[in-house]
Amino acid sequence: MEESQDIDLVVAVAGSPNVGKSTLLNRLVGALSHVGNWPGKTVDIIAGVIEYKGYRIQIVDLPGTYGLSGVTEEEDITRKYLLGEYGERVHKHRRAICESCPFHRTCFFSQLCLVRLFSDFLHRRKKIYQRIYTPDVVLIIVDATVLEKTLYLAISILELTPNAVIALNKIDELEERGMSIDTQALSKRLGVPVIPISALKGKNIDKLLDAILSVWRRRISARRTLRINYGILEHYIQRIESLVRKAKLPPNYPRRWVAIRLLEGDHELFSKIKSLHDGVSSEIETVVSEVRKELGDDVSAVIARIRYNYIAEITRDIIKKKVERVPELSLIDRVFTHPLIGPIASILLLFVIFLAVFSINLGFPLNIALESLGMSSLAELLEEYSLVSLVDYLVSLGIDYIRALIEPYSVTLASFIADGVLGGFGLIMTFFPLIILVLFLISLLEDSGLAARITVAIDSLFSKFGLTGRAVFPLMLSMGCNVPGIMSTRTVMGKGERLGLILASPFIICQARLIVLIAIITVAFTSPIQQTIAFLSIFLISILLYLIMATIFARIFREEGEVRALVMDIPPVRRPSIRVAWWNAWIMGKEFIKKAGTIIVMLSMLVWFLLSYGPNGYTVDPDETYGAIIGKTLAPIAHLWGISDVNVAWKIVFALIYGFIAKEGLLVAIAQLSSKGVSFEEAWLSFGLTPIQSFAILLFFMTYVPCMATVITIRYETKSWRLTLLSIVILLITATILSTITYHILAIIF
Numbered sequence: 198m199e200e201s202q203d204i205d206l207v208v209a210v211a212g213s214p215n216v217g218k219s220t221l222l223n224r225l226v227g228a229l230s231h232v233g234n235w236p237g238k239t240v241d242i243i244a245g246v247i248e249y250k251g252y253r254i255q256i257v258d259l260p261g262t263y264g265l266s267g268v269t270e271e272e273d274i275t276r277k278y279l280l281g282e283y284g285e286r287v288h289k290h291r292r293a294i295c296e297s298c299p300f301h302r303t304c305f306f307s308q309l310c311l312v313r314l315f316s317d318f319l320h321r322r323k324k325i326y327q328r329i330y331t332p333d334v335v336l337i338i339v340d341a342t343v344l345e346k347t348l349y350l351a352i353s354i355l356e357l358t359p360n361a362v363i364a365l366n367k368i369d370e371l372e373e374r375g376m377s378i379d380t381q382a383l384s385k386r387l388g389v390p391v392i393p394i395s396a397l398k399g400k401n402i403d404k405l406l407d408a409i410l411s412v413w414r415r416r417i418s419a420r421r422t423l424r425i426n427y428g429i430l431e432h433y434i435q436r437i438e439s440l441v442r443k444a445k446l447p448p449n450y451p452r453r454w455v456a457i458r459l460l461e462g463d464h465e466l467f468s469k470i471k472s473l474h475d476g477v478s479s480e481i482e483t484v485v486s487e488v489r490k491e492l493g494d495d496v497s498a499v500i501a502r503i504r505y506n507y508i509a510e511i512t513r514d515i516i517k518k519k520v521e522r523v524p525e526l527s528l529i530d531r532v533f534t535h536p537l538i539g540p541i542a543s544i545l546l547l548f549v550i551f552l553a554v555f556s557i558n559l560g561f562p563l564n565i566a567l568e569s570l571g572m573s574s575l576a577e578l579l580e581e582y583s584l585v586s587l588v589d590y591l592v593s594l595g596i597d598y599i600r601a602l603i604e605p606y607s608v609t610l611a612s613f614i615a616d617g618v619l620g621g622f623g624l625i626m627t628f629f630p631l632i633i634l635v636l637f638l639i640s641l642l643e644d645s646g647l648a649a650r651i652t653v654a655i656d657s658l659f660s661k662f663g664l665t666g667r668a669v670f671p672l673m674l675s676m677g678c679n680v681p682g683i684m685s686t687r688t689v690m691g692k693g694e695r696l697g698l699i700l701a702s703p704f705i706i707c708q709a710r711l712i713v714l715i716a717i718i719t720v721a722f723t724s725p726i727q728q729t730i731a732f733l734s735i736f737l738i739s740i741l742l743y744l745i746m747a748t749i750f751a752r753i754f755r756e757e758g759e760v761r762a763l764v765m766d767i768p769p770v771r772r773p774s775i776r777v778a779w780w781n782a783w784i785m786g787k788e789f790i791k792k793a794g795t796i797i798v799m800l801s802m803l804v805w806f807l808l809s810y811g812p813n814g815y816t817v818d819p820d821e822t823y824g825a826i827i828g829k830t831l832a833p834i835a836h837l838w839g840i841s842d843v844n845v846a847w848k849i850v851f852a853l854i855y856g857f858i859a860k861e862g863l864l865v866a867i868a869q870l871s872s873k874g875v876s877f878e879e880a881w882l883s884f885g886l887t888p889i890q891s892f893a894i895l896l897f898f899m900t901y902v903p904c905m906a907t908v909i910t911i912r913y914e915t916k917s918w919r920l921t922l923l924s925i926v927i928l929l930i931t932a933t934i935l936s937t938i939t940y941h942i943l944a945i946i947f
Contacts, residue, residue: 205252206413211275211354212338213347214261215768217366221338221396223780226256249406257332265353270692279357281331281449331449334412335361341371341378342769344516348508355423357454361389362408368393369400370771379515386511388423397774422451425507427500430460433488440481444474460488461497529770539654547651547673550638554677555708558584558631584630592623609815613805621801624859625794628678628906633786635674635681640778646768662748664694671698672743675705679907683914684785693755699914700924701747703903706739709860710899716864720881721891731892735899742900800905804858824854837937838893845884849894859904889947893940900932
């Protein structure tokens, strides 16, 4: 944790995607917090502390995963955490017994306190040995409606540790289907408490917490880890166990679990054993080779098959009163799994959803449709009262009020506070509602089970580019705003594909750039046919660039052993919970604003300085600022598009700098740099640009450096300034080459 906290026990919460983990965590904790990143990873640490029956319990949310193989980043994090490999780099807290000590507020030697050490010993704590820091209890969430599928992770964890409690979630949905589960029988077979709950309705939450405390106190606990009979493999497991004993692994590595993982081909465990005892690792490799030679099959597949057979055996008698599924659900599955209708239905559904998002946020394109139907007044009303307009109006009122309050004392300070500080805050507030709205709708899709079906349906289309169907969500979301589009890549499992989508998403034209695109096309092209061709060609180029760049980046950053494969659970279709969707959207949106907001405001202040100060100090004339000097220095760039007039060239380059704050700023900057009182249309026409030059500049505008909110989001999601700068460089290079080649080709043709 970022700050030391006094707690009694640590509970790690594990579960496969779509089992209701987020719902339960929000029910337990209320408001989880981002407290850092897993060491060496880009995945966030989400944790919170609750008090129950006088105990302070730290809840740690492990990434959603299907197993502990370590193939994906999420699986690697979960496994290492359960094995205690992260230690105090993740947990930084003192024992709660310190609270009762009269000197605890001034104590600097809590690690050496005999009372605390003795208390730790009584509770069999592993805090004393900081190299081993496993969670006290693992809370495993499984979905009662698809018990056979979601028990696999539970089985994998129970083979590693007996200190666990299974939460059988969505028991209310199961009962509504006329089914029931004998939880006592399941608990007896697995050797750990199994508590039926409904996270959504809050059913049996107290019983679940009681079970966690009971396991922690060692009142009920399995004597050993879960033991599955692996049949023909048992002889080899025992041989490897005896070899592992010689390697002297830490006690938090169960020898039988290690032996099974080695048979599955766990390279990381092989490396660990080799570093401890090279001779033992060679003998283990010999045994594994014998197994592969005898079975003539993928050993990991054999082990997985045995586990699933074990799950089928223990669930066969405990699930009762099974009834047929309702016809409506099977109809939805038939539609989305159809090879032809599925992709069409998925695209149409996403189109309708994001059309609603765009219309609520900006009024576009519903306003155009209303105008074409002769409802101009209704279209104007929609634009005037769109979400962006209302937020922008309220932010402008606040900024103008602060400016008027400070201006009598200092014009410079008023400009700095209003434009530099509050301007950055206003930028955040402008796109924050859109982020929340988009994340909310995506959460609804995921909770309903439709998101998984859309991903599978569209997977065949994206597979031609070496991507999975998950790439559709960054693509669609980025059309509204690149920020939520980039954030949505968290659902992508492969590291290579996720980084590829993050770095490629800025190529998609967002709503802000769409405003600039429409404004310039309307002025630069007089013919409706030319306007349509220009609009569609630039829009399609952006999508093509997204797919090509995502494919290239995914291949570059793909880790060894990572392949293009869509592996995901298809949850049953259900009515989504608005409350759960809101929880998820609010947590993700709030944490982004908390982390990225500070940097955005700082960048806003830097840009304000460049556009307000020059060699002669503060100035209101943009022509005398450092920004103008930079623009004039970079003015030769405009020569690539055949612009020889220096006065026009530097203004265009200056507008590009201004557009870094927000893409709509391009229009404002161009108007401000011309004579006072002129509109953007008049300012653009005064440049005397040809349609070909305007088209080339538009291509550059649409593909060059994204707004600073997007840049910060790339940094926030990749946790790397190097990758962020790489993204900016590639965008600039692509925009320059593409716009230059296009200009010269069109100049030759026309």
